[in-house]
Amino acid sequence: MSLHDDAVLVLKGYAPDVAHGDQAELRQSYLDHLARHDDGMWKACGAGHLTASALVIDPERGKVLLTLHRKLRMWLQMGGHCEPQDVGLEAAALREATEESGITGLTLLPGGPVRLDRHPIPAPCNWHLDVQYAALAPAGAAERISEESLELRWFGYEDVPGVADASVVQLLEATRSRL
Numbered sequence: 001m002s003l004h005d006d007a008v009l010v011l012k013g014y015a016p017d018v019a020h021g022d023q024a025e026l027r028q029s030y031l032d033h034l035a036r037h038d039d040g041m042w043k044a045c046g047a048g049h050l051t052a053s054a055l056v057i058d059p060e061r062g063k064v065l066l067t068l069h070r071k072l073r074m075w076l077q078m079g080g081h082c083e084p085q086d087v088g089l090e091a092a093a094l095r096e097a098t099e100e101s102g103i104t105g106l107t108l109l110p111g112g113p114v115r116l117d118r119h120p121i122p123a124p125c126n127w128h129l130d131v132q133y134a135a136l137a138p139a140g141a142a143e144r145i146s147e148e149s150l151e152l153r154w155f156g157y158e159d160v161p162g163v164a165d166a167s168v169v170q171l172l173e174a175t176r177s178r179l
Helices: 001-012 023-034 089-101 159-164 166-178
Strands: 050-060 063-069 080-081 115-120 127-136 148-156
Touching: 001 127, 023 050, 023 089, 023 115, 023 127, 050 089, 050 166, 063 089, 063 159, 063 166, 080 089, 080 127, 089 127, 115 166, 127 166, 148 159, 159 166
Parallel strands: 050 127
Antiparallel strands: 050 063, 050 080, 063 148, 115 127
């Protein structure tokens, strides 16, 4: 199965909570994008492309690990572009979370994506259609900064709204509702 086919199946199976507003509309927008663009998974797609991310969370400590993104200079969850070796969106999200956090032994929160987030980015890509997961950190997890980050830091749930944008806050809220 191709990554494109996997993404279609994941999105068709994504049943957003009605309390989270635009999620059903975004889901359909992502599916329409993939139907129109055979290259809709890849950075080269000028109309935008799907990305995969994961919020690294330690529920026992009530904390999330965020990265101060080197290019954007914003506190974000781990994530990025899909790569040819990714067998699916889950694999891409887990790979990105592991690479950017340096934490081995992460596991994705069961139940598939936590939410979707579409955001503009500079040309030539134009749009990221992010499929967002949550990754559970193992006990005693030790993070290690990657070249994509200026800094990694654990934040208490209550501290996230003060440092991150609304997208990250919504991802944290959606994640916590599934714990």
